[in-house]
Structures are given as structure tokens and as C-alpha cells.
Amino acid sequence: METKSRYEVIADLQKQKMDLIRERDSFPEQIKEKEIEIRDSERTLDDEKEDLVSFKDTISGRIETLNLLIASVDAALKSFNDSNSQKKQ
Numbered sequence: 001m002e003t004k005s006r007y008e009v010i011a012d013l014q015k016q017k018m019d020l021i022r023e024r025d026s027f028p029e030q031i032k033e034k035e036i037e038i039r040d041s042e043r044t045l046d047d048e049k050e051d052l053v054s055f056k057d058t059i060s061g062r063i064e065t066l067n068l069l070i071a072s073v074d075a076a077l078k079s080f081n082d083s084n085s086q087k088k089q
Contacts, residue, residue: 004012
């Protein structure tokens with residue numbers, strides 16, 4: 001077991017005291033950082049909500065466009081099948 005001198009004990013206690021003071025004094029900054037994180041998260045959430053509303057607004061137009069494209073592909077397939085069946089006859 002190592003025995004410490006009086007000066008080493010005092011130095012260790014002073015270091016411990018300084019560490020505790022630094023931790024205590026850092027609380028306001030930690031609170032500020034957490035408030036900023038929360039504010040940024042709220043902004044991100046608000047942006048996501050706006051994106052969702054915008055997406056919902058565009059869905060009906062996109063469905064209509066996709067239905068037109070599907071009908072176009074169906075027409076092309078029918079035309080292709082008709083031309084193939086005429087060539088075979």
C-alpha cells in the first residue's frame with residue numbers, strides 16, 4: 001500500500017475540487033446545448049410534417065399519371081399482340 005505525503009493528499013483534493021467545480025459550472029452550458037438539440041429536432045419534425053402534407057397533395061396527380069402510363073403500356077401491348085397475330089395468319 002502506497003502512503004501519500006501531506007502535499008500529495010492536498011494536491012489530489014484540490015484537483016478533485018476543481019473537477020467538481022468544472023462539472024457544476026458546466027450545467028448551464030449543457031442545458032443550453034440540450035435546448036438547441038430539442039429546437040433542431042422540432043424544426044426537423046416540422047419539416048417532415050410539411051413534406052408529408054406536400055406528398056399527400058401530389059399523390060392523386062401521381063396516381064392519375066401512373067394510370068395513364070399503365071393504359072398506354074396496355075395499348076402498346078395490345079397493338080403488338082394484334083400485329084403479331086396478323087403476321088402469323
